[in-house]
Amino acid sequence: MIGNLVIGTGVMVVPGTLNDISQSLGISVPQAGQLITAAAILMGLGAPLFAGLVAGWDRRRLLTGSLIWYGLLHAACALAPNYATLMPLRVLAVMSPAVFTPQAAACVGLLVPPEQRGRGITFVFLGWSVASVMGMPLAAWIGGAWGWRWAFGLVAVSAWLVSLWVWRAMPDGVRPAALSREAWGRTLGSAPLMMAVGVTLLSAFSQFTLFSYFAPYFAQTHGLNGAGLSLLFLWFGAFGLLGNVLVSRSIDRIGAPRAVLITLSLIALTLLLWPLGRASVWLQALVLVPWALGCFSANSAQQARLVHLSPALAPATVALNSSAMYGGQALGAALGGLMIAQGHMLSLHTVGLVVAATAIALSGWAAWVSRPAPAA
Template identity: 60%
Template sequence: MATPSPVVAAGSVDGPALLASQRALLFGNFTIGCGVMVVPGSLNDLVRSLEISVALGGQLISVGAIGMCLGAPLLAALLAGWDRRRLLALTLLWYGLGHLLCALAPGYAALLPLRALAVLGAAVFTPQAGAAMGFMAPPAKRGRAITTIFLGWSLASVLGMPLHAYIGEAFGWRWAFGLVAVLAMVGAVWVWRALPSGVRPPVLSLRAWSEVFTHPVLMAVIVVTALSGAGQFTLFAYIAPYYRQVLGATPLEVSLLFMWFGAWGLAGNVVLSRHVDRIGAARAVGLYLTGIALSLLILPVATRPWMMALVMIPWAFGTFASNSAQQARLGHAAPLLAPALLALNTSAIYLGQAIGAMSGGAIINAAGFGALHWAGLGWTLLALALSGWAARRIQRDPAHV
């Protein structure tokens, strides 16, 4: 009989072992981000190749986001007892095989369910990677260790989106999906080799989930994440065809705009990490959401790609940082409930993406691209209003949060 792997004690991994795990999980999150962004990045060629409408192509984003939204908490509960080394490596393997099958799909009817199944890997990997890193790292290094691996998502926005756009235009969308498959296979091997065996964070209790679901203020903060995502993805899900059809951007300009957006998104996260403790997470959320709203409000003035590059700066600066600030906000508001809160906040991110993509598709069918920014602005203003209400409630009575 095989001897079971020893269980890693909380906070006991440090030095080279922790650094190796950080690098592997950062690359894993980079791969997950590239996979999530492959549809909006290659949407121009995808709709052209499959001979479908832009709105229908955007539903690939919706179905994937719904799967990730529902899958994050359900799979977290179902797989809670798994060794994280095995779980995370197998998740990336699933992700890679799923995207390979998507690349080989004969048409839209086959691609849609394959996409929904493939992205379940994202629902598992990102929250479980964060939980694993938080469990392994010593308390003094925990915050930095967790934020480091989430830089993978920001790097995916800088490199992945423009790369998908270029590959889609130059070689076809199937090659963009194939790239994600290769990255996921590499990531699976890397995680398996880097992470120690026996990493098993505590299982979330039913009481913790119940406390979260019945707390109006904490649930309001989570809804802010969903509304913010809806506001951004109403337009962002269709941004590649928007660049081409509304701005007349060339394939190179589309790729450069994606890279520009991602670079500012990375900058926003870096600034947040340095100043969030001083200004407070709730105030940071408000500032970043205000910047996003400003960009959406003035979007029609951008009639050329270079003008869009300027208009989108406040939006890009806040797009990833606002979600990171939400994570910090929830962790500070109720530390004992943080595992449940962060799992639900991950679901809220994907729920917002699904709502935004679906509402954006309906608007394009009814009125074209011109009305997208108004709908996005509406969702974002709702997020701002609810965020302010929750902040005031927490400030008035922090003991009962």
């Protein structure tokens, strides 16, 4: 969980400091947003690829090494002299999320009893929610006060410190069985599993079309920068953490498919009400609450859903689900940037709502397809 806190902070440090990156490097907001898109593409392609490459590695060494790499590359990003240098360094840095997040989740299935698997996986992803409470607001505040380079430096130091913690906490010898071609074939050929992965793709797509550009959107509509922007991110993150805690406590009781439908519906509710938030920053904060409750908990529930559907294929399905999450982030950030370049920033929520509704429909269909057969 602590590792994912640092990983999540590093992934979200660009959205949190997007305004300062744009101004500091003399580039447009859509061009700065390409840092999100390019990184998400690498994470999306890398998660399943790395799952195969590191299948037999000891997870203690793998997870620790990925955090050390994360720290080194974020330190290099902080020293980048221009956008042309920053872009490839950022892409190299996010190799770590492509490895750490799915492999940490897959490890949980080997470390906890089956009846606690859902709670264990959602607890691991709680780190992303905590990152939204602590990491992203802090990065936004540091970016506004001292510049984005200091925010990247914070991620670097945090990654190195947590790598020591992971090394001390993880037991030796945790090596999930390598997945055969037959196992990958079973995964890719399973309609329920692939539909569930598709739900994650659409969910991330719907959210990151707007979420990637929170900083410039709130600056334009409410004049928020620096401390004000940081406080709004903190508000969003606090309810994101609450939503993940509630799902973690209830998922084994209500079931992962129902948890996914509830959390996706909360996201769609905010996107439906989004125009109301333009009236004042207080209304904006209220409108954000349902989305925050569903944002990170939806992905946690999705990961638990996939592991529940096929525990033996967890290393593959968790990697594919992480890939879908990052792929949706890339699609959303790219489309959002294109819309902003065309002067349609205030319409980002409409696209998000349509895609979120599609995700809800697909999630319901997936639940129907994977329901247990009636007893004879």
